[in-house]
Amino acid sequence: MKSSLWQCTWLTAIAAALAWIPSTAAAEDAKPFRVGIVTFLSGAAAGPFGVPARNAAEVVVEALNAGTVVAPYGNTKGIGGAPLEIVFVDEAGGTTKQVTEYRNLVQQKNVDAVIGYISSGDCLAIAPVADELKKLTVFFDCGTPRIFEDASYKYLFRTGATATIDNVAAALYLNEHKKNTRKIAGINQNYAWGQDSWNDFVAAMKVLVPNVQIATSQMPKLLAGQYGAEISALLSADADVVHSSFWGGDLDALILQGAPRGLFKKSTVVLTAGETAVQKLGDQIPDGTIIGARGPFDMFAPDTELNRWFRKVYTDRYNVPPSYPSYKMAQAIFGLKAAYEKAQAGGKAAPSQEQIIVAFEHLTFEGPGGKVTMGLGKGHQAVQGTAYGTVKHVGDKFTLTNVTTYTAERVTPPDGVKSEDWIKGLKAAK
Numbered sequence: 073m074k075s076s077l078w079q080c081t082w083l084t085a086i087a088a089a090l091a092w093i094p095s096t097a098a099a100e101d102a103k104p105f106r107v108g109i110v111t112f113l114s115g116a117a118a119g120p121f122g123v124p125a126r127n128a129a130e131v132v133v134e135a136l137n138a139g140t141v142v143a144p145y146g147n148t149k150g151i152g153g154a155p156l157e158i159v160f161v162d163e164a165g166g167t168t169k170q171v172t173e174y175r176n177l178v179q180q181k182n183v184d185a186v187i188g189y190i191s192s193g194d195c196l197a198i199a200p201v202a203d204e205l206k207k208l209t210v211f212f213d214c215g216t217p218r219i220f221e222d223a224s225y226k227y228l229f230r231t232g233a234t235a236t237i238d239n240v241a242a243a244l245y246l247n248e249h250k251k252n253t254r255k256i257a258g259i260n261q262n263y264a265w266g267q268d269s270w271n272d273f274v275a276a277m278k279v280l281v282p283n284v285q286i287a288t289s290q291m292p293k294l295l296a297g298q299y300g301a302e303i304s305a306l307l308s309a310d311a312d313v314v315h316s317s318f319w320g321g322d323l324d325a326l327i328l329q330g331a332p333r334g335l336f337k338k339s340t341v342v343l344t345a346g347e348t349a350v351q352k353l354g355d356q357i358p359d360g361t362i363i364g365a366r367g368p369f370d371m372f373a374p375d376t377e378l379n380r381w382f383r384k385v386y387t388d389r390y391n392v393p394p395s396y397p398s399y400k401m402a403q404a405i406f407g408l409k410a411a412y413e414k415a416q417a418g419g420k421a422a423p424s425q426e427q428i429i430v431a432f433e434h435l436t437f438e439g440p441g442g443k444v445t446m447g448l449g450k451g452h453q454a455v456q457g458t459a460y461g462t463v464k465h466v467g468d469k470f471t472l473t474n475v476t477t478y479t480a481e482r483v484t485p486p487d488g489v490k491s492e493d494w495i496k497g498l499k500a501a502k
Contacts, residue, residue, distance in 0.1 A: 103422070104157035105150065107408070108177035110170070110188025111401070113162040116295050116321025120348040121190055121397045125213070126160060128398035129187075131389050132382075132405050133158055142381045144438055151409050152416045152423070159183060163190060167197035174198055178207045184425075185210065187404045190319075190397070192216035192235075192265035193294075202228045208425050212404035213397060215366065216264040217272075217491045220449030229432055231407040231444060232400045233456045235269050235317065236491040237483040238344040238364055240498065243276035244483070245362065245460040246313060247500050249474050250340060253277075255285040257311035257339070259302050261322060262291035269317035269344060275495045287311040295322060303330050311339050319345040324353060331358050347371070348395045354470035361463040363472065368441040369396035371472060372459035382440040394440075403439035407446075407454075410437035445480070448487045455480045 109129050112122025133156045135141045139149040150156050159181055161173050170189075177183050185208040189195045195214035202209040202225065209228050211219070215235035219228075246253050256277055260266030270289060277284050287309035290302040303326075306314055314335065318326050327349055330336060336358035343349070347365035349357060357363075365372050370393065373379045382402055386394040394402075411432035415423035423431070433451030437444055447455035457480045461472030485494030 102150075102154040105152075105154045105185075105412075105422075106157045106159060106181070106183045107405075108159045108161060108174075108181065108183040108186040108188070109401075110161045110163050110173070110177075110186065111397075112164055112190055112320075113160065115164040116297065117190060117319070118164070119321070120324065120352065120395070121213075121320045122163060124348075124395050125190070125397040125401040127390050128386065128394060128401040129158060129160075129405065131385050132402050135385060136405075136409065142377050145378075145406060145409060148413060151412050153420070154422060156405075161188070163188065163194060167193055170194045171197055171201055174201055175205065178205045184208070185408060187212055187401070187408065189214050191263075191294075192218075192268070193263050195219055195230075196264055199223065199225060199228055206425075208428060210404045210408055213366075213400045214265070216268050218264060218268065220453045221490045224450060225452060226429065229407070229446065229452045230449075231404045231439075231446075231454045233367055233454055233458070233480070233484065234448075234491070235265065235344075235366075236272055236485065236495075237456070237458045237478070237480070238317065238366055239269050239272035239315075240276045240483045240495060241458045241460060241478045242273060242315065242342050242344055242362070242364060243280055243498075244478060244500070245476055246277070246340075246342070247280045248476065249462065250313065253281060253284065253312045253340075255287050255309075255311045256313045256315060257287040257289070257306050257309045258315045259290040259292070259299070259306060259326065260315070260317050261294045263294050265319075266291060266294075266317055270315065272491060272495060273315050273344075275492060276498055279495065279498045280500050295320070297321065297325055299326055299329055303333055303335055306330075306335055307333065307338060314339045314341045315344070316341065317344045319348065323349050327353050327357055331356060336361055345396075348397065350470060351392055351395060355465070355468065357463050357470070359464055362460055363463060364458065364460050365396045367396065367400070367456050367458050368477070369399035370394065371461070372475070372477070373399065373440060374442045376438075376440075376442065378438055379440045379442075399439070399441050403441060403444060406439050407432070407435070407437050407444065411435055447480075448484070450487070455484050458483060 415431035
């Protein structure tokens with residue numbers, strides 16, 4: 073009896089082992105899921121924006137393939153058990169070049185999905201092409217609300233909130249923390265992002281401060297780099313507040329050129345995308361400057377296991393903490409993984425693109441910045457809160473005071489309502 077029992081147990085163990093081997097081999101031999109990732113790899117926007125986004129893609133994809141990401145993304149390696157493979161494309165070069173590059177990713181490199189685009193101009197150019205070529209595409213950063221407010225797309229998603237939250241929250245923050253604001257001015261880049269940002273900010277301020285005066289609006293060319301004339305105009309305007317949605321090298325240049333001339337002392341400067349300048353220029357950003365991070369990212373991110381993990385692996389690899397472009401790239405990758413695995417529904421077969429799209433619509437998932445809900449654009453546009461703080465140097469340390477968070481509901485229009493119409497009914501905090 074003992075011999076028979078031992079033999080039975082041994083055979084059961086062998087059978088279990090043999091049953092395990094094919095499934096492991098299948099997972100290892102699974103066809104890679106190829107993702108084209110587009111971000112600035114050269115030019116003035118690369119250092120503060122494009123490269124941090126690329127770095128996030130590298131470290132997150134590597135960890136997913138190794139199965140070392142924490143909950144809720146640690147159950148399966150890669151994406152649904154298939155390894156992720158990434159193909160990088162430089163976003164520099166303008167919209168015509170980006171449309172060509174996008175077509176090449178889809179038609180020549182045969183990617184399964186595309187994640188990309190920092191520039192709102194590039195997003196506006198790519199959006200209709202994504203539907204034309206019927207390729208699942210995820211915008212990770214660009215902020216113009218025009219994408220889903222002016223059109224509807226099947227194959228396109230955006231996992232970051234629109235610029236509306238940046239500018240409405242900036243106006244709410246001023247209304248709460250700088251109640252004596254009576255005259256405002258702006259310096260924004262002269263294309264969709266800058267125009268939309270300034271228009272939303274002015275509209276919100278006019279609701280919250282009905283008698284507010286518009287002193288001047290400076291709209292230099294994107295990536296102009298030199299702003300002597302515009303800074304002179306802003307100094308002459310004598311505004312209480314100067315609003316800027318500058319990003320990338322333009323943002324750095326505005327700080328480096330405007331601070332020595334006293335712009336940040338004469339007016340309170342609101343930098344809606346200012347967080348990316350903190351690591352490089354933190355000690356040169358004057359006290360009193362109001363900083364945003366285009367969402368609950370970096371110093372505004374929640375203390376969650378996923379955020380702690382992301383900050384650690386990123387900092388360990390690159391010796392600097394992740395900035396908000398890094399957070400938004402990670403968020404897009406996690407969103408795609410969540411949609412894919414929801415479509416997979418626990419099965420082993422790879423879902424079709426159509427199934428992934430259905431799963432992505434109205435999806436709620438976790439990112440390093442907290443919960444993300446695909447709540448606008450018929451379930452294709454993310455909804456998320458944001459935060460602002462005021463710069464205050466304590467000794468040699470950069471800090472933020474008066475940090476104020478705003479829920480997604482507080483700074484986001486409901487689905488189907490355009491931002492410009494919704495802002496007209498904005499109300500100040502009680």
